[in-house]
Amino acid sequence: MEDYEQFRQVAEKNREGNVRIPSGCAICGYFSRKGNALPASDAVNAMSYMHDRSNGLGGGFAGYGIYPDFPDHYAFHVFYDNDRAREETETFLKARFDISNMERIPTRKVYGIKGAPLIWRYFGTLLPEVKAHTELDEEEYVCRSVIHINTGIKGAYVFSSGKNMGVFKGVGYPEDVGEYYCLDGYKGYCWTAHGRYPTNTPGWWGGAHPFNILGYTVVHNGEISSYDANRRFMEIYGYKCTLLTDTEVITYIIDYLHRKRKLTLSDVAKVIAPPFWSRIEKMEEQEREKLTTLRNMYAPLLITGPFSIILGYPGGMMALNDRLKLRSMVAAEKDDVVYVSSEECAIRSICPDPDRTWSPAGGEPVIVELDKECVK
Amino acid sequence: MIDYIQPDYEVVRNKDLCVKCKVCVRQCANQVHAYDEKRDALYVDNSKCVNCHRCVSLCPAHALKIVKTDHCFKPSANYTEDIIKDIYRQADSGGVLLSSMGTPKSYPVYWDKMLINASQVTNPSIDPLREPMEIKTFLGKKPEALEYLPDGSIKTEKYPNLELKVPIMFSAMSYGSISKNAHLCLARAARELGTFYNTGEGGLHEDLYEYGENTIVQVASGRFGVHPAYLRAGSAIEIKIGQGAKPGIGGHLPGSKIGEDVSRTRMIPMGSDAISPAPHHDIYSIEDLRQLVYSLKEATDYKKPVIVKIAAVHNVAAIASGIARSGADIIAIDGFRGGTGAAPTRIRDNVGIPVELALAAVDTRLREEGIRNNVGIVVGGSVRSSADVVKAVALGADAVYIATPALLALGCHLCRSCHSGRCNWGIATQIPELVNRLNPDIGARRLVNLVTAWAHEIMEMMGGMGINSIEALRGNRLMLRGIGLSQKELDILGIKHAGE
Numbered sequence: 001m002e003d004y005e006q007f008r009q010v011a012e013k014n015r016e017g018n019v020r021i022p023s024g025c026a027i028c029g030y031f032s033r034k035g036n037a038l039p040a041s042d043a044v045n046a047m048s049y050m051h052d053r054s055n056g057l058g059g060g061f062a063g064y065g066i067y068p069d070f071p072d073h074y075a076f077h078v079f080y081d082n083d084r085a086r087e088e089t090e091t092f093l094k095a096r097f098d099i100s101n102m103e104r105i106p107t108r109k110v111y112g113i114k115g116a117p118l119i120w121r122y123f124g125t126l127l128p129e130v131k132a133h134t135e136l137d138e139e140e141y142v143c144r145s146v147i148h149i150n151t152g153i154k155g156a157y158v159f160s161s162g163k164n165m166g167v168f169k170g171v172g173y174p175e176d177v178g179e180y181y182c183l184d185g186y187k188g189y190c191w192t193a194h195g196r197y198p199t200n201t202p203g204w205w206g207g208a209h210p211f212n213i214l215g216y217t218v219v220h221n222g223e224i225s226s227y228d229a230n231r232r233f234m235e236i237y238g239y240k241c242t243l244l245t246d247t248e249v250i251t252y253i254i255d256y257l258h259r260k261r262k263l264t265l266s267d268v269a270k271v272i273a274p275p276f277w278s279r280i281e282k283m284e285e286q287e288r289e290k291l292t293t294l295r296n297m298y299a300p301l302l303i304t305g306p307f308s309i310i311l312g313y314p315g316g317m318m319a320l321n322d323r324l325k326l327r328s329m330v331a332a333e334k335d336d337v338v339y340v341s342s343e344e345c346a347i348r349s350i351c352p353d354p355d356r357t358w359s360p361a362g363g364e365p366v367i368v369e370l371d372k373e374c375v376k
Numbered sequence: 377m378i379d380y381i382q383p384d385y386e387v388v389r390n391k392d393l394c395v396k397c398k399v400c401v402r403q404c405a406n407q408v409h410a411y412d413e414k415r416d417a418l419y420v421d422n423s424k425c426v427n428c429h430r431c432v433s434l435c436p437a438h439a440l441k442i443v444k445t446d447h448c449f450k451p452s453a454n455y456t457e458d459i460i461k462d463i464y465r466q467a468d469s470g471g472v473l474l475s476s477m478g479t480p481k482s483y484p485v486y487w488d489k490m491l492i493n494a495s496q497v498t499n500p501s502i503d504p505l506r507e508p509m510e511i512k513t514f515l516g517k518k519p520e521a522l523e524y525l526p527d528g529s530i531k532t533e534k535y536p537n538l539e540l541k542v543p544i545m546f547s548a549m550s551y552g553s554i555s556k557n558a559h560l561c562l563a564r565a566a567r568e569l570g571t572f573y574n575t576g577e578g579g580l581h582e583d584l585y586e587y588g589e590n591t592i593v594q595v596a597s598g599r600f601g602v603h604p605a606y607l608r609a610g611s612a613i614e615i616k617i618g619q620g621a622k623p624g625i626g627g628h629l630p631g632s633k634i635g636e637d638v639s640r641t642r643m644i645p646m647g648s649d650a651i652s653p654a655p656h657h658d659i660y661s662i663e664d665l666r667q668l669v670y671s672l673k674e675a676t677d678y679k680k681p682v683i684v685k686i687a688a689v690h691n692v693a694a695i696a697s698g699i700a701r702s703g704a705d706i707i708a709i710d711g712f713r714g715g716t717g718a719a720p721t722r723i724r725d726n727v728g729i730p731v732e733l734a735l736a737a738v739d740t741r742l743r744e745e746g747i748r749n750n751v752g753i754v755v756g757g758s759v760r761s762s763a764d765v766v767k768a769v770a771l772g773a774d775a776v777y778i779a780t781p782a783l784l785a786l787g788c789h790l791c792r793s794c795h796s797g798r799c800n801w802g803i804a805t806q807i808p809e810l811v812n813r814l815n816p817d818i819g820a821r822r823l824v825n826l827v828t829a830w831a832h833e834i835m836e837m838m839g840g841m842g843i844n845s846i847e848a849l850r851g852n853r854l855m856l857r858g859i860g861l862s863q864k865e866l867d868i869l870g871i872k873h874a875g876e
Contacts, residue, residue, distance in 0.1 A: 222499075223498045223499040223842075224499075225495065225499060225841055225842035225843045225848065225852075225855075226843060226845075226847075226848030226849075226852060227852070227854060228851070228852040228853050228854035228855065229847070229848050229849065229850055229851050229852040230848075232743060232851050232852075232853070233851070235743065236743050236746050236748060236749070237746075261520075261521055261522070262524075263522070264524075267530075276508045276510060277510055277512050278508060286529055289529070290529055290530050293522075293530060293532055294522075294530070295847075296514045296518065296537065297518045297519050297520075297522070297532060298518075299513075299514070299518070299847035299850070300847060300850065300851065302845055302847045302848050303848070304842065304843045304844050304845055304848040305495075305499050305842045305843070305848075306499060306500060306842075323844075324502065324507060324844065326500055
């Protein structure tokens with residue numbers, strides 16, 4: 001018993017937010033341009049081929065278009081340490097949202113998954129009177145509510161908060177996490193997946209990836225050397241980097257540039273992984289002006305160090321490598337489906353005969369979006 | 377009258393090596409060396425020696441060396457030799473003690489108490505010999521938002537920025553305090569390096585207008601040499617509120633240094649002392665500063681960034697916050713270990729705070745208030761090496777100002793006697809024979825070499841951290857660790873201790 005207590009204390013001390021934990025990883029994602037419902041089991045299967053890129057300390061998945069019955073509801077997925085945290089969070093949510101449905105997220109017993117928290121989900125819309133009285137726009141209000149729960153309610157952690165999408169993550173190998181969450185029952189037009197290889201010993205489910213805020217999810221492989229420069233810039237704009245992970249700050253950067261500053265995603269990519277000055281100087285005037293302005297005005301958001309990320313967002317997916325391509329990332333295409341993965345074997349495991357495969361250059365984003373006629 | 381003060385240094389001549397070429401006699405403007413023809417012997421007057429090494433460096437036989445005298449007072453840890461001598465000097469003269477260059481006192485150097493990170497395994501280091509490594513930076517206010525135009529181009533507010541190919545500029549040294557040749561060296565080097573030098577408060581010599589694109593023109597409390605063409609000549613205008621070596625007081629250039637050229641450049645009579653007042657007499661508060669900032673912008677069509685330079689003092693964070701809201705584009709912070717051509721000794725040695733702490737406090741405060749992107753931050757006042765530059769940038773500076781290292785590159789030996797006006801190296805003097813000793817071509821080359829060498833070292837250190845762009849180093853305090861610092865010091869610097 002004493003041993004357990006000691007383990008718990010160490011685990012608590014070393015969990016995300018208390019220390020900075022670099023990690024290597026495997027990532028994978030696929031997207032149907034026509035909005036076809038693709039099975040989550042493909043993602044689970046693909047990740048099993050990259051088993052050695054994870055070490056059993058974190059795995060997770062994000063799916064889009066998975067809740068067709070509640071397309072306009074915020075789907076909150078929440079981890080609770082105990083019922084007290086759950087009650088407090090539910091009181092908070094019910095005061096602000098019209099909750100149409102709440103339930104335990106279905107799970108099954110899996111060897112290799114242990115220490116799971118209580119896992120609940122809620123489908124809700126913002127109460128009209130709350131919406132009328134806040135100075136903020138709706139998304140910002142929801143975003144701050146999530147941050148409030150995560151930083152203000154002890155033992156509660158909202159790990160998914162978008163509409164018609166959801167994150168499923170935990171401590172374990174990704175294929176076990178997929179099994180645990182019964183992902184074989186889910187379908188969506190886009191899935192992203194993550195297997196984690198942290199260089200530390202956390203045991204906290206909230207620290208697994210994908211990281212989510214509103215409709216954005218990020219899976220990330222790498223260790224960024226610009227972390228503190230990025231973090232300190234984001235904190236100027238009210239973002240609180242509580243997990244101290246790269247993925248968290250990258251998600252906030254994208255949220256800031258794309259949602260708040262309305263930059264196009266290809267320009268977001270040019271801010272975080274810009275071309276070198278030597279290349280910019282050789283560009284035509286208009287492009288040179290634009291890139292110089294972007295690099296200058298958002299200089300603190302440039303990300304250095306190795307990374308490959310897959311960003312999921314409502315209606316689209318973007319994959320991006322750091323500008324030196326210090327992490328492997330392969331893309332492939334078959335009919336209307338685009339695949340991205342750390343290793344090609346994972347893609348071939350679910351799509352043995354792609355129309356083409358390529359290795360996107362550093363800093364060059366792969367962006368896929370739903371065809372216009374397929375947007376519901 | 378008895379001279380209570382014995383010489384600090386002894387000039388030692390090895391008579392076996394000396395060839396009596398008398399170069400020492402000709403080179404020493406302080407007349408330390410003398411040749412007696414009758415006896416065919418060389419003599420020295422140690423009392424005149426300032427330990428500038430001119431004679432030592434030029435002696436072809438290496439027959440000379442300067443040693444600190446072992447003549448001593450009765451030792452006391454309280455009344456040290458320096459203190460005793462200063463008291464004698466003031467009892468002799470009744471005056472304020474003057475000194476030059478940065479304080480020699482042993483205050484903590486925080487640069488030396490911070491260590492830089494490097495990558496191992498989880499994150500690759502980047503080799504600057506094989507991969508691009510970017511150290512170009514922009515100084516000035518940044519727009520926050522942009523708009524897309526129908527053709528896909530972007531529209532933002534435009535603010536004047538300085539573009540620096542290296543994050544190192546030459547800090548303010550006036551023509552008058554240093555020679556025209558020294559200014560020429562700085563100007564030429566700045567042009568070649570793609571950076572800037574600063575006129576200081578002495579105006580801009582007419583021969584140097586051609587280097588305007590690489591010049592920052594200063595407007596100080598005396599307004600010496602300030603006129604519309606001067607303001608338009610440079611790429612940026614710096615309002616000097618204070619200097620790290622002498623916060624709270626003005627400048628003093630003795631009339632003996634005001635010859636014809638200096639007089640014309642400064643727009644003051646020949647031979648008159650140039651005494652700039654302690655405050656600007658049109659700036660008694662922050663709103664007055666705003667008016668001067670906008671007057672200067674009006675005078676230059678809002679095309680040039682305005683820098684406000686302040687000395688690092690106790691309340692520096694709040695002052696910087698005020699400046700960031702005053703319309704200034706760049707704040708320059710000068711630390712108390714910074715150099716000077718002449719300052720009252722007691723002020724130089726006792727007033728102000730270290731620039732490392734000031735920088736950390738300012739950067740943190742401006743971020744807390746959400747106005748960090750309104751201004752660029754430049755720090756000076758004892759940035760001595762490329763490692764200091766890396767640490768300054770990691771603490772949050774956009775660029776640094778260097779002056780003492782630049783003078784050292786030109787041959788200065790830090791004898792700290794600039795105020796005498798008899799600089800044997802042709803730097804801090806206006807005596808034509810001495811000024812001619814400084815060759816502008818060679819001097820400029822040495823400055824370019826120095827900064828280029830630092831740039832290489834900066835790139836090596838960045839590469840080691842896995843950072844290939846200086847933007848990603850700026851404010852990246854996780855890349856620093858303190859060594860031997862108290863928790864309070866770590867908190868102010870915003871860094872962790874080594875091992876954490």
